[in-house]
Amino acid sequence: MKIDGNNIRPGNVIEHKGGLWRAIKIAHTQPGKGGAYLQVELKNLRDGTKLNERFRASEKVDRARLEQKDFQFLFADDDMFTFMDGVTYEQISISAEDIGDDAVFLQDGMQVRIEFHEDSPLGVALPDKVTLEVVETEPVLKGQTVSSSYKPATLDNGLRVGVPPFVKQGDKIIVSTAEREYVARAE
Numbered sequence: 001m002k003i004d005g006n007n008i009r010p011g012n013v014i015e016h017k018g019g020l021w022r023a024i025k026i027a028h029t030q031p032g033k034g035g036a037y038l039q040v041e042l043k044n045l046r047d048g049t050k051l052n053e054r055f056r057a058s059e060k061v062d063r064a065r066l067e068q069k070d071f072q073f074l075f076a077d078d079d080m081f082t083f084m085d086g087v088t089y090e091q092i093s094i095s096a097e098d099i100g101d102d103a104v105f106l107q108d109g110m111q112v113r114i115e116f117h118e119d120s121p122l123g124v125a126l127p128d129k130v131t132l133e134v135v136e137t138e139p140v141l142k143g144q145t146v147s148s149s150y151k152p153a154t155l156d157n158g159l160r161v162g163v164p165p166f167v168k169q170g171d172k173i174i175v176s177t178a179e180r181e182y183v184a185r186a187e
Contacts, residue, residue, distance in 0.1 A: 001063045005055030006038045013045065013117070015062040016053070020045040020117060029054075045122050048100075066115045066122070073110045081106060083114065083124075092121060099124050104157050105177050126177045131186045132156055134171045137163060150182070 008014065012023045021042035030036040037054045044051070055061060071083035071092070079096040081103065094114070096103050098121065105126050106112075113125040137153035150162030153173075161175060163182045172186035 001065065002060045003063045004057055005059035005061055006036075006057040008038060008040055008055060008061060013064040013066055013115075013122075014042070015064050016042065017051075020064055020122065021051065024050075045117075064117055066117055068113050068115050068125075071112055071114050073106050073108065073112055075108070076103075076106070081124075083112065086111075094121050094124065098122075102126055102177065104159055105130050105175075128178065129174050129176055129183055131172050132159070132175055134163065134167060134169055134173060137167060137169055140165050140168070153182075 006028075008023050008026060010023050010026055014021055014023065021044055023040050024043050025041040027039045028036065029039050035056060037056045040053050040055060042051045042053060043049070070086060072086055074082045074084050074091070076082070076096075077093075080093045081096065081099060082091055082093045084091050092114075099106075100123075102124065106124075107130065110130075111127070115122045115125065132155040134153045135156050138151050149165070151165060151167075152160055153163040153167060154160050155173075155175070159175070159180065161180065161182050163173060167173060167182075167185060174183040174186050175181065176183050
């Protein structure tokens with residue numbers, strides 16, 4: 001599907017220079033001399049390289065057609081992660097390299113969305129928030145609860161985040177997968 005160069009949005013996947021690229025950041029620029037253009041930061045979905053390109057409104061860009069399917073995470077084996085389609089019970093394996101840093105959030109039975117391009121998996125979209133357990137944090141010092149500063153905490157998946165002073169070891173907290181930050185204490 002062809003789209004105008006100025007219609008690219010963050011998250012769009014385009015076919016460009018013989019590869020598949022995801023738009024990460026965009027900035028509309030109108031120089032004093034010449035026509036306006038869209039400055040786009042692209043990330044290659046195969047090898048992770050980044051590229052900055054300028055697209056004018058008159059240029060046509062191929063937007064990749066992606067199929068999205070819901071899968072359930074089953075298990076990890078070395079650097080491969082296995083998922084199951086809840087409808088067909090078909091299993092697929094995706095390498096840790098293709099999943100990237102988000103692999104740290106995968107939990108047994110977690111529902112994820114996998115994007116495919118021509119039957120080849122491109123990436124895994126996680127839920128916006130996950131619940132994790134605090135395995136290590138500093139104890140609360142008397143009078144510290146008044147301040148709004150956060151203290152470091154290590155979670156059961158190995159991730160380190162800042163948490164409010166009232167959170168203690170053994171508490172379950174909700175973490176944003178996109179921001180990798182504390183959101184709230186789990187009920």
